[in-house]
Amino acid sequence: MKSLGYYNGKIGPVEELTVPFTDRGLYFGDGVYDATCAANHIPFALDDHIDRFFNSFQAVRIPFAMSKQELRDLLLDLCARVDDGVYLLYWHTTRGCAARGHAFPPEGTPANLLAYLAPCEMTPLTQTMKLMTAEDLRHHMLHVKTLNLLPNVLTAQQTKENGCDEVVYHRGDRVTEGFHSNILMLKDGALCSPPADNLILPGITRKHLLEIARQLSIPVKEEPFTLAELMEADEVLVTNSSSLCNVATEIDGKPVGGKAPLLLRSLQQAYAQRFNREVGLPIL
Numbered sequence: 393m394k395s396l397g398y399y400n401g402k403i404g405p406v407e408e409l410t411v412p413f414t415d416r417g418l419y420f421g422d423g424v425y426d427a428t429c430a431a432n433h434i435p436f437a438l439d440d441h442i443d444r445f446f447n448s449f450q451a452v453r454i455p456f457a458m459s460k461q462e463l464r465d466l467l468l469d470l471c472a473r474v475d476d477g478v479y480l481l482y483w484h485t486t487r488g489c490a491a492r493g494h495a496f497p498p499e500g501t502p503a504n505l506l507a508y509l510a511p512c513e514m515t516p517l518t519q520t521m522k523l524m525t526a527e528d529l530r531h532h533m534l535h536v537k538t539l540n541l542l543p544n545v546l547t548a549q550q551t552k553e554n555g556c557d558e559v560v561y562h563r564g565d566r567v568t569e570g571f572h573s574n575i576l577m578l579k580d581g582a583l584c585s586p587p588a589d590n591l592i593l594p595g596i597t598r599k600h601l602l603e604i605a606r607q608l609s610i611p612v613k614e615e616p617f618t619l620a621e622l623m624e625a626d627e628v629l630v631t632n633s634s635s636l637c638n639v640a641t642e643i644d645g646k647p648v649g650g651k652a653p654l655l656l657r658s659l660q661q662a663y664a665q666r667f668n669r670e671v672g673l674p675i676l
């Protein structure tokens with residue numbers, strides 16, 4: 393299984409594609425991205441990811457010129473060109489190429505589009521996670537999936553050095569999200585998530601999990617919760633596109649959750665079924 397890359401119309405092995413020196417993504421992280429897992433050449437929840445991508449570039453006024461349908465066709469064409477198997481499908485747009493200057497480049501400068509597919513392994517739903525906490529020192533436009541990921545990169549490294557899998561970012565007492573996941577909890581029979589405001593990414597996995605809970609008549613609460621409440625949760629959930637919905641068993645070395653295994657299992661099973669139905673890959 394090989395990776396496949398795309399940059400402004402050129403398609404080839406990622407090792408052979410290059411990005412111009414003046415791409416604003418390099419200097420300013422002036423771009424937005426999205427990503428999902430593709431199996432059997434089918435990206436999961438592609439329309440949701442494309443909708444979020446459009447929200448992202450519109451929020452930061454990048455003049456991305458393709459329609460949703462054109463982008464969809466292009467991404468599906470790339471998915472059709474790779475070998476069978478599971479891939480991460482990633483794409484980003486930047487505010488074009490121009491001499492370095494903070495303000496936008498001259499009107500008419502076209503946005504750049506980069507995409508790639510790389511073989512990936514999805515984390516099994518049965519895998520448990522260890523979390524650590526960290527004050528959320530990121531910006532306040534976290535609903536936009538920007539390329540400015542330096543704080544997330546630093547946290548990811550610290551998490552790895554501490555033998556953990558994800559972080560629980562918090563602003564003061566209030567839980568926000570992970571460096572590449574949303575953090576939810578089960579409490580008293582309800583699925584609880586921080587609200588989709590500017591302090592978290594509106595995760596597509598989070599969205600599907602909330603939908604599934606409503607279908608299963610599990611009450612859903614989209615309200616802020618505190619670290620202390622998370623430590624007392626019946627189950628602590630970590631969601632993202634490449635591992636879907638895993639449970640955490642530890643935060644900062646202290647045991648958490650483990651009090652609602654049946655509810656957890658019913659959500660995970662329903663998620664696995666939804667995923668399998670769309671991409672034909674049994675993941676449980």
Ligand code: PLP
Nearest residue numbers: 572573574593595596597632633
């Ligand atoms: N939060 C952050 C900061 C992320 O980077 C991601 C995924 O990359 C998520 C949450 C989960 O989003 P999704 O479920 O769409 O993958």
